[in-house]
Amino acid sequence: MKTIVLCSGGMDSVTALYHARREHEVTGVLAFHYGSKHNDRELPRARHHAEALGVPIKTVRLGFVNDLLESHLLESGGDIPDGHYAEPNLKQTVVPFRNGIMLAIAAGHAESAGAEGVVIAAHSGDHTVYPDCRESFMQAMGQAMEAGTYAGIHLLRPFIGLDKAAIVRLGAELGVDYARTWSCYKGRERHCGVCGTCVERREAFQRAGVTDPTEYEQTPDLPSGPVSSS
Amino acid sequence: MKTIVLCSGGMDSVTALYHARREHEVTGVLAFHYGSKHNDRELPRARHHAEALGVPIKTVRLGFVNDLLESHLLESGGDIPDGHYAEPNLKQTVVPFRNGIMLAIAAGHAESAGAEGVVIAAHSGDHTVYPDCRESFMQAMGQAMEAGTYAGIHLLRPFIGLDKAAIVRLGAELGVDYARTWSCYKGRERHCGVCGTCVERREAFQRAGVTDPTEYEQTPDLPSGPVSSS
Numbered sequence: 001m002k003t004i005v006l007c008s009g010g011m012d013s014v015t016a017l018y019h020a021r022r023e024h025e026v027t028g029v030l031a032f033h034y035g036s037k038h039n040d041r042e043l044p045r046a047r048h049h050a051e052a053l054g055v056p057i058k059t060v061r062l063g064f065v066n067d068l069l070e071s072h073l074l075e076s077g078g079d080i081p082d083g084h085y086a087e088p089n090l091k092q093t094v095v096p097f098r099n100g101i102m103l104a105i106a107a108g109h110a111e112s113a114g115a116e117g118v119v120i121a122a123h124s125g126d127h128t129v130y131p132d133c134r135e136s137f138m139q140a141m142g143q144a145m146e147a148g149t150y151a152g153i154h155l156l157r158p159f160i161g162l163d164k165a166a167i168v169r170l171g172a173e174l175g176v177d178y179a180r181t182w183s184c185y186k187g188r189e190r191h192c193g194v195c196g197t198c199v200e201r202r203e204a205f206q207r208a209g210v211t212d213p214t215e216y217e218q219t220p221d222l223p224s225g226p227v228s229s230s
Numbered sequence: 231m232k233t234i235v236l237c238s239g240g241m242d243s244v245t246a247l248y249h250a251r252r253e254h255e256v257t258g259v260l261a262f263h264y265g266s267k268h269n270d271r272e273l274p275r276a277r278h279h280a281e282a283l284g285v286p287i288k289t290v291r292l293g294f295v296n297d298l299l300e301s302h303l304l305e306s307g308g309d310i311p312d313g314h315y316a317e318p319n320l321k322q323t324v325v326p327f328r329n330g331i332m333l334a335i336a337a338g339h340a341e342s343a344g345a346e347g348v349v350i351a352a353h354s355g356d357h358t359v360y361p362d363c364r365e366s367f368m369q370a371m372g373q374a375m376e377a378g379t380y381a382g383i384h385l386l387r388p389f390i391g392l393d394k395a396a397i398v399r400l401g402a403e404l405g406v407d408y409a410r411t412w413s414c415y416k417g418r419e420r421h422c423g424v425c426g427t428c429v430e431r432r433e434a435f436q437r438a439g440v441t442d443p444t445e446y447e448q449t450p451d452l453p454s455g456p457v458s459s460s
């Protein structure tokens with residue numbers, strides 16, 4: 001199946017790209033610059049992997065996001081909180097309906113490009129407190145994409161049965177160089193090691209039993225707390 | 231209910247704005263510049279009516295559309311066909327998943343702005359050959375918007391039981407000045423009078439028994455053919 005892969009340059013979506021390339025005919029990668037603090041760190045990673053695999057990549061600039069949407073994840077928002085993801089912290093980094101917006105654009109592009117599927121790296125550890133990560137959203141959005149296009153574009157979620165540690169194990173098999181992926185929401189020179197997404201990254205490698213090649217600013221003991229993907 | 235209204239500056243969505251203002255608390259208007267040949271004609275009309283009603287309007291520039299999507303409706307596409315809408319003609323003017331993209335952005339904005347509903351001027355005469363005008367798409371997209379937001383944003387389609395002539399009659403009651411609305415896909419100085427959307431506009435006034443205030447380049451007899459809204 002001809003597919004378009006959404007790839008941010010994070011560890012999940014980079015793995016999804018390598019995996020999709022094994023399973024499908026990947027005709028393009030879409031990456032989104034939506035004005036987050038870490039877009040400039042992650043997007044060059046997405047480009048690196050697309051080019052390494054010889055897949056055309058388009059970076060879509062969503063200039064409207066900082067004007068229309070509010071989130072601490074954005075340049076226009078407040079500081080990124082440290083520590084384990086917990087609902088109050090996490091809610092500050094929600095970009096409202098971000099998955100809906102990216103999937104809608106991907107559906108239109110897939111239709112124009114003659115593709116039949118769109119891959120998103122949604123996984124079992126996605127926080128259901130993000131409404132647009134919930135199963136009910138994904139089911140409905142998949143139906144909308146199928147009903148709203150001539151080609152009946154399929155929303156593909158190959159990792160929905162995997163947690164983040166399982167994704168790392170799969171990526172290691174597929175030869176993904178995780179040193180060239182980005183997670184940290186702060187978007188500084190190196191991963192901070194202590195924000196919610198860095199904590200999840202560190203935990204995933206630890207639980208997968210795969211050596212973590214990431215350079216962190218600091219690596220205090222991982223906080224106890226909800227495990228992202230159990 | 232606090233609502234955001236999608237308004238292009240066309241006759242249906244301008245009427246929807248006036249109607250929503252009677253039925254709801256309209257907290258904002260969203261207009262989209264997606265690179266069509268007629269955006270520069272219609273968007274000033276949307277702005278005129280929003281300002282006349284004292285409702286804040288945001289124009290969203292979708293710079294990526296001409297790069298990612300293909301359609302004769304776009305500046306990057308071929309010529310707009312003349313004559314009554316018929317499937318082969320009409321397909322050339324489809325912008326893939328346009329409604330999906332606009333509704334997704336509107337859902338995110340509504341969530342950020344504290345609104346609970348998004349109004350779209352979908353009506354019974356919408357061409358079901360456009361996949362993203364189909365009932366199955368609208369139902370699924372509405373579910374996705376509701377499931378994918380904390381506020382459970384509602385997709386509102388107040389005109390879904392009306393045809394275009396009924397919308398004109400309603401707008402006349404609401405005092406809409408249709409001289410300040412735009413339909414023609416060609417986007418020239420005046421409405422051409424002969425493209426598919428001009429033909430529908432002329433028919434709607436005729437069937438509504440409302441005087442058409444539009445200046446057309448030409449007004450040959452309306453072609454016989456499928457009536458858009460029967």
